[in-house]
Amino acid sequence: MSTARRKTRRALADEIAEAIRLGAFRPGEWLRQIDLEEKFRATRFDVRTALNELVVRKAIEHVPNRGHRVAEIDVETLKALREVRVLIETAAVPAIVARIDAATLARLDDLARAFGAAVETGTRAEQSRINSDFHHLMYRLSGNPVLEELIWNLRDRARGSTLTFWPSHEALRRSDRDHHAMVAALAARDAEELARLVAAHILKDDP
Template sequence: MTSVMRKRKQKRALAGEIAEAIRSGGYRGGEWLRQIDLEEKFSATRFDVRAALDELVVLKAIEHVPNRGYRVAEIDTATLRHIRETRVVMETAAVPNIVAAVDAPTLARLRDLAEQFSAAAREGTRADQSRVNSEFHHLMYHLSGNPVMEEMIWNLRDRSRGSNVTVWISHEALLRSDRDHHAMLEALEARDAARLTELISGHILRNDP
């Protein structure tokens, strides 16, 4: 791997780490991101942090305000509704390929992640819950076999973090996500594409992560 390719990979990884911090509620909509704090938090150079922030601006996860700096994008109610509606289209479109591609080892890994999420919902931190939730959905959408669709799905999910809705708005919402994960597993095991489509749509429209 060339040094240029390594640098690009590092930049993408750092942008992903910052996006994950936003996703897990570490930064809220409208909050300013101080580059010096990010350098310390992520053990990165100023150049790498700036490059990662610029990448997140392109993805609309954050915004750049001239002469002020970078802040987490704020999403109004109408835009959030449009993002959810688009997510339903994108994520349910992946269902046929997901159902066709899932195999026993992947089901076992998804089952393990669902159990990890159940444990995190009972006694884990919000960061634990967000991390395992992300791993569960990343693995499921990776089964689509379409990396472009997968990237667009996660760009939309990350962009929606700029709303004033918390990661899980209540403990009941957290428990509902837990139940949904297990129901999605049952649908996958039964190769029931219609049921999985229904579950994903409900998951999104209720604003569950």
């Protein structure tokens, strides 16, 4: 198509994963390649390779002779994913605390405040996007791109649960409180408290 542009496999896979994260595609929903080409203004080849990348990440699954669909996971698998996330994400905490600086701390505080405002007046897409920005920035401080990629692959895979993330307004407010508490722990350079908060955040209704 004339408006299509070349994108790297990872960049396009990240865009599709973000769309899944924001609820544009539901667990079990079939992904039509032509629709993805139009939505993301990408070539057929790039969409195909991005889908293959997402299959490897287990964010989607390939069904022979049918196509690709958003992965669906059961409650036990979701529980296992969260347990692994606790191990991986808390392991990143010491490096995060060691690398925090005033500018990044201020940006995290701004994002925490923006999320709080979105909880009260924003859309679910805005809430998810700000939440993602907050955690991306925090885990980027780990200084380990492989660890960061693993964290987001696990988070994206958990999107295949049929359970509703943030099932209530109170769940959103809990996440809001957690974000502010994480910023405070980072400001105090308290790795033990940050690790505790990260673990609790994952084991609650956090997306």
